[in-house]
Ligand SMILES: Nc1ncnc2c1ncn2[C@@H]1O[C@H](COP(=O)(O)OP(=O)(O)OP(=O)(O)O)[C@@H](O)[C@H]1O
């Protein structure tokens with residue numbers, strides 16, 4: 001059965017698409033059958049996978065409004081060995097059209113049901129908003145991966161994202177959980193990057209992935225060639241980091257599954273520390289800053305080793321663990337997600 005992850009952060013330009021495309025290609029490299037769903041009308045994941053968004057016969061838009069079947073819309077990526085459910089600007093119209101349709105939040109989940117047995121992983125690239133499209137992504141997924149830049153405003157908006165995830169968990173999808181926060185576009189030369197990175201680790205503990213994606217120009221160049229960075233330049237630091245991340249994700253899922261089994265069998269001890277890195281993770285370790293045991297990334301200058309306090313209002317690790325934290329009181333659908341106002345100014 002496919003594991004479905006949504007790559008979400010309502011902040012724009014934080015690396016959601018770069019993570020989705022490269023993780024899809026990296027999982028495929030590790031032998032996993034992977035489908036990448038482009039749920040953003042910008043169609044960047046589509047173009048970045050070598051598919052021309054202007055020449056689509058069918059897209060995720062038609063699928064969501066019930067005008068085509070999954071198999072009609074899915075295409076193989078140009079390179080990388082994964083499949084793509086592509087999108088283009090038509091998808092922006094779906095926001096409005098979905099409002100009038102039955103089960104508007106779960107259209108994607110219903111549409112992806114037949115992908116369950118065909119893929120090991122389904123990755124959903126979200127737009128930079130907490131819109132009905134993103135809500136469809138959350139309802140279709142088992143887990144959320146949150147890419148974050150290590151910059152001053154990184155944590156801003158995280159509580160809105162977490163609240164939305166918890167509401168979805170309470171109202172639509174009890175399988176949904178935050179799998180982890182992924183630090184991206186990390187610049188080891190910047191003291192601020194190191195401080196924020198350490199702050200994230202201190203505050204969120206092992207909810208933060210150990211792999212750090214460095215800022216790397218090859219990752220930024222790859223989309224203009226219609227290729228994932230891991231295919232465009234497999235030897236680059238960015239590509240190696242995404243391969244390492246795919247390995248870490250697979251291990252983390254195994255740990256989560258083992259943890260669930262341990263809950264069912266109380267005698268089994270819970271893993272106290274992250275699992276040992278895989279061969280892939282180790283191979284790429286030299287390309288990325290290692291996770292520093294004392295809270296600061298390896299190589300950080302002394303001045304950068306004391307992270308500033310996390311601002312008030314930032315969710316706690318328990319908050320972001322929708323499975324562990326008590327759910328907010330279940331609400332009606334309208335209370336949880338009020339219907340958007342009618343876009344027609346006449347009414
Ligand atoms: N690790 C990286 N190193 C260098 N450039 C990067 C890296 N990750 C992303 N970028 C570049 O940063 C820009 C934003 O990245 P991306 O499109 O992945 O963000 P996004 O969160 O999907 O944006 P949006 O919110 O608009 O969908 C792109 O130009 C991308 O090539």
Ligand SMILES: [Mg+2]
Nearest residue numbers: 016017040044
């Ligand atoms: Mg994007």
